Amino acid sequence: MEEIKVFCPATIANVSCGFDVLGLALDSIGDEMIVRKTDEKGIKITKILGQDLPLETEKNVSGVAGLAFLEHGDYQGGFEIEIDKRIKPGSGIGSSAASSAGAVCAMNELLGRPFSNLELTQFAMQGEKLASSVAHADNVAPAIYGGFTLVRSYEPLDIVSIPTPDELFATVIHPQIEIKTSDSRKILKTKLTLETGIRQWGNLGGLVAGLFQSDYDLIGRSLEDHVVEPIRSILIPGFDAIKQNAMEAGALGCGISGSGPSIFALSKGETTAQKVAESMRKTYGSIGIDFDIHVSKVNTQGVKPL
Amino acid sequence: MEEIKVFCPATIANVSCGFDVLGLALDSIGDEMIVRKTDEKGIKITKILGQDLPLETEKNVSGVAGLAFLEHGDYQGGFEIEIDKRIKPGSGIGSSAASSAGAVCAMNELLGRPFSNLELTQFAMQGEKLASSVAHADNVAPAIYGGFTLVRSYEPLDIVSIPTPDELFATVIHPQIEIKTSDSRKILKTKLTLETGIRQWGNLGGLVAGLFQSDYDLIGRSLEDHVVEPIRSILIPGFDAIKQNAMEAGALGCGISGSGPSIFALSKGETTAQKVAESMRKTYGSIGIDFDIHVSKVNTQGVKPL
Numbered sequence: 001m002e003e004i005k006v007f008c009p010a011t012i013a014n015v016s017c018g019f020d021v022l023g024l025a026l027d028s029i030g031d032e033m034i035v036r037k038t039d040e041k042g043i044k045i046t047k048i049l050g051q052d053l054p055l056e057t058e059k060n061v062s063g064v065a066g067l068a069f070l071e072h073g074d075y076q077g078g079f080e081i082e083i084d085k086r087i088k089p090g091s092g093i094g095s096s097a098a099s100s101a102g103a104v105c106a107m108n109e110l111l112g113r114p115f116s117n118l119e120l121t122q123f124a125m126q127g128e129k130l131a132s133s134v135a136h137a138d139n140v141a142p143a144i145y146g147g148f149t150l151v152r153s154y155e156p157l158d159i160v161s162i163p164t165p166d167e168l169f170a171t172v173i174h175p176q177i178e179i180k181t182s183d184s185r186k187i188l189k190t191k192l193t194l195e196t197g198i199r200q201w202g203n204l205g206g207l208v209a210g211l212f213q214s215d216y217d218l219i220g221r222s223l224e225d226h227v228v229e230p231i232r233s234i235l236i237p238g239f240d241a242i243k244q245n246a247m248e249a250g251a252l253g254c255g256i257s258g259s260g261p262s263i264f265a266l267s268k269g270e271t272t273a274q275k276v277a278e279s280m281r282k283t284y285g286s287i288g289i290d291f292d293i294h295v296s297k298v299n300t301q302g303v304k305p306l
Numbered sequence: 307m308e309e310i311k312v313f314c315p316a317t318i319a320n321v322s323c324g325f326d327v328l329g330l331a332l333d334s335i336g337d338e339m340i341v342r343k344t345d346e347k348g349i350k351i352t353k354i355l356g357q358d359l360p361l362e363t364e365k366n367v368s369g370v371a372g373l374a375f376l377e378h379g380d381y382q383g384g385f386e387i388e389i390d391k392r393i394k395p396g397s398g399i400g401s402s403a404a405s406s407a408g409a410v411c412a413m414n415e416l417l418g419r420p421f422s423n424l425e426l427t428q429f430a431m432q433g434e435k436l437a438s439s440v441a442h443a444d445n446v447a448p449a450i451y452g453g454f455t456l457v458r459s460y461e462p463l464d465i466v467s468i469p470t471p472d473e474l475f476a477t478v479i480h481p482q483i484e485i486k487t488s489d490s491r492k493i494l495k496t497k498l499t500l501e502t503g504i505r506q507w508g509n510l511g512g513l514v515a516g517l518f519q520s521d522y523d524l525i526g527r528s529l530e531d532h533v534v535e536p537i538r539s540i541l542i543p544g545f546d547a548i549k550q551n552a553m554e555a556g557a558l559g560c561g562i563s564g565s566g567p568s569i570f571a572l573s574k575g576e577t578t579a580q581k582v583a584e585s586m587r588k589t590y591g592s593i594g595i596d597f598d599i600h601v602s603k604v605n606t607q608g609v610k611p612l
Contacts, residue, residue, distance in 0.1 A: 017507070018507065018511065019500075019503075019504060019507075020504045020508075021504060021507060021508040021511060022511070150508065150511045150512060150515065151508060152508045152509060152511065152512035152524075152527065152528060153505070153508055153509070153512075153527070158512070158527060160511070160512055160515050160524065162511075162515060188500065189500065190499060190500055191497045191498065191499055191500065192497065192498060192500060192503055193496060193497055194325075194494065194495065194496055194497065194498060194533070197325075197498055197503045197506065197507075197533070198325060198326045198327060199459070200503065200507055201323070201324065201325075201327060201503075201506055201507040201510040202326075202327040202456065202457060202458045202459055203458060203459070204507040204510055204511050205324065205327060205328070205456045205458065205466070205468075205510050205511065205513075205514045206456060206458035206459075206464070206466055207511075208511045208514040208515055208518075209456065209466050209468060209514055209518070212514075212515070212518040218458075218466065221458065221459070221464060222458060227500070227503070
């Protein structure tokens with residue numbers, strides 16, 4: 001195979017109680033990317049549609065992730081990349097992660113899968129480092145593995161796949177304001193009380209158990225965030241109203257996607273997820289900021305051929 | 307049924323990464339208790355073997371738990387309790403929880419199970435409150451439910467049963483020094499860094515996933531405690547050597563049981579658990595403090611008839 005076209009999923013990181021460790025991949029929101037082998041060494045980004053992003057390899061997250069890929073293994077050629085960028089940068093649904101993950105997964109396919117998902121995650125994390133100065137894995141891991149992933153540890157990197165209940169749907173609203181990940185991290189407190197910590201790891205354990213058992217009620221009860229949401233939600237106009245109305249519309253839980261400004265809700269069944277979308281649309285309609293709303297199944301495949 | 311004799315299991319709380327939320331029940335260590343119905347109202351503790359503990363109902367944890375039981379439901383009689391106390395108080399393996407849980411489970415059996423495990427846990431927590439001034443559930447819940455339990459939340463109380471892999475064995479060494487739960491809590495820091503919190507909830511998620519999947523390696527990798535162990539282990543003579551040697555003997559993980567001084571290790575298979583016991587015996591033999599060592603399967607039933 002000389003060329004491949006892939007879907008690069010958007011992702012929701014943190015998922016309320018899993019700050020910096022949990023993430024999930026979406027199915028109906030994502031970039032498209034064409035990657036082709038070249039005799040020439042290195043990575044060349046030949047086209048970017050949809051967004052004004054740098055074509056220079058070292059300044060583009062997929063370029064940097066691709067370079068990390070090329071540094072390993074024994075492939076002597078290079079790659080060309082075309083990106084149809086449909087996820088807006090700064091939206092909080094893993095725009096940079098989609099490009100980084102898409103590039104390395106596509107390259108891996110073209111070479112007959114020499115690398116494991118864990119290795120691909122490590123390469124893609126280099127793209128994340130370019131985007132936000134920290135090599136996070138909580139968006140790239142679900143984009144690569146699909147479904148829910150847990151970053152158990154960074155040193156050494158340890159990624160755990162968590163099963164996805166069949167009827168779980170996500171609703172995401174993206175208010176068209178930009179919050180940079182780096183800014184959004186700055187406002188976080190560097191310490192938390194032991195009591196808050198206990199609540200958080202209790203909830204994370206509950207969420208993981210709920211996902212394994214397809215126990216939607218337990219999933220809902222566990223979708224609490226006492227660590228980050230109380231602080232970050234201040235940056236997102238209308239957050240409290242969106243959340244309250246989403247819960248009243250039947251969502252299992254609702255929180256900030258990654259570092260925001262996108263807000264996600266999880267629901268049992270597409271019908272409820274659509275009702276939640278409708279409640280978000282109504283709530284945000286009166287605020288006067290443009291927004292996009294998506295309803296999506298959880299994508300259990302990760303980056304996939306188109 | 308007018309009378310029942312039950313086994314009241316010892317329990318390991320915290321289990322490294324699950325401070326205040328996780329616990330597991332043991333099978334070969336526990337109290338024995340006889341509970342019988344009486345026409346007279348109230349709880350009467352008629353005999354305590356093995357330990358010098360108060361017979362007055364209000365001063366005895368099983369008495370207090372029993373009173374909480376009697377306050378609910380419509381039973382008009384009372385109960386007599388005889389306790390063969392084999393778990394030493396202050397050992398860190400849920401001595402008070404065994405008595406509290408045993409009492410309410412036995413009473414529930416005698417009355418035809420009017421109460422759920424969650425309700426029984428709430429009654430037994432009153433015993434814990436007497437013992438350590440805080441109504442903890444991380445020992446009483448596994449004693450009642452059996453296996454591993456997660457206290458997802460206290461307000462409202464939400465207990466989640468986590469499955470137990472078949473080959474999981476615990477080794478417990480109890481150095482004969484007393485550390486009171488209340489003292490052991492006092493030395494804990496009231497705050498932790500966000501970084502430490504992230505590691506802790508990453509590990510807790512990993513442990514829960516490992517238990518669901520019977521993934522012993524993942525269980526082992528997740529048995530880390532960066533919150534409590536670095537502080538509490540100072541109170542336990544020889545902790546570092548015990549842990550190092552247990553790990554070298556093949557344990558999946560090793561940590562402080564509850565508030566100590568007992569140290570637990572988890573292993574895959576009884577043979578390894580016995581090797582770990584041998585390594586603990588050797589390590590502690592040179593320290594000059596008396597000790598007990600137990601090897602036990604995880605008890606998946608909780609309090610059970612004898």
